[in-house]
Amino acid sequence: xxxxxxxxxxxxIPAIAQEHGTGEVLMLAYMNEESWNLTLETGIVHYWSRSxxxxxxxxxxxxxxxxxxxxxxDCDNDCVLLEVHQVxxxxxxxxxxxxxxxxxxxxxxx
Amino acid sequence: xxxxxxxxxxxxIPAIAQEHGTGEVLMLAYMNEESWNLTLETGIVHYWSRSxxxxxxxxxxxxxxxxxxxxxxDCDNDCVLLEVHQVxxxxxxxxxxxxxxxxxxxxxxx
Numbered sequence: 763x764x765x766x767x768x769x770x771x772x773x774x775i776p777a778i779a780q781e782h783g784t785g786e787v788l789m790l791a792y793m794n795e796e797s798w799n800l801t802l803e804t805g806i807v808h809y810w811s812r813s814x815x816x817x818x819x820x821x822x823x824x825x826x827x828x829x830x831x832x833x834x835x836d837c838d839n840d841c842v843l844l845e846v847h848q849v850x851x852x853x854x855x856x857x858x859x860x861x862x863x864x865x866x867x868x869x870x871x872x
Numbered sequence: 873x874x875x876x877x878x879x880x881x882x883x884x885i886p887a888i889a890q891e892h893g894t895g896e897v898l899m900l901a902y903m904n905e906e907s908w909n910l911t912l913e914t915g916i917v918h919y920w921s922r923s924x925x926x927x928x929x930x931x932x933x934x935x936x937x938x939x940x941x942x943x944x945x946d947c948d949n950d951c952v953l954l955e956v957h958q959v960x961x962x963x964x965x966x967x968x969x970x971x972x973x974x975x976x977x978x979x980x981x982x
Contacts, residue, residue: 785895862944
């Protein structure tokens, strides 16, 4: 039993998805205990959608799921790092590979 | 003005620190607007300590600060990715380079 600390953050912990092989950070989303367990059981990443208030199997409709390659837990048990294979190549709903496609320069997003 | 959405998450947004050069994810912590502004102004990473309820200039006492190399903002403006040079080499309070030093295998942390 991995024993993540879901209590500290009102039931949700941040989960960072990082591309297997390159180390590029693709996105950050949240997991509740049910989505965490589903991720462990299926090997496919499940988050919790804060906007829809439901389990969110990423790529469920598009088929662009995230396959788990490795999972790491931080020192405080309140954050996880998912090394994934992103089916379809793009993690972001905008079509970009990564949600972090904007760089801050001189106080502006570019 | 970068315009992060601090309102969505009760004033705090998650900030991922990633090692410049290697892409290794070092840690995740939180920023409020003041720590975000201090980070932009100084080029040294400032978080918000949820346990001490104060601004947390990482490495303030040890000298092992995080120097900003690049900052990225996600598509929803509610998470930031910091590419940093970690002075002293270790980001984790345990002495490990990364807080994510444990891998989950067969449902257990190793």
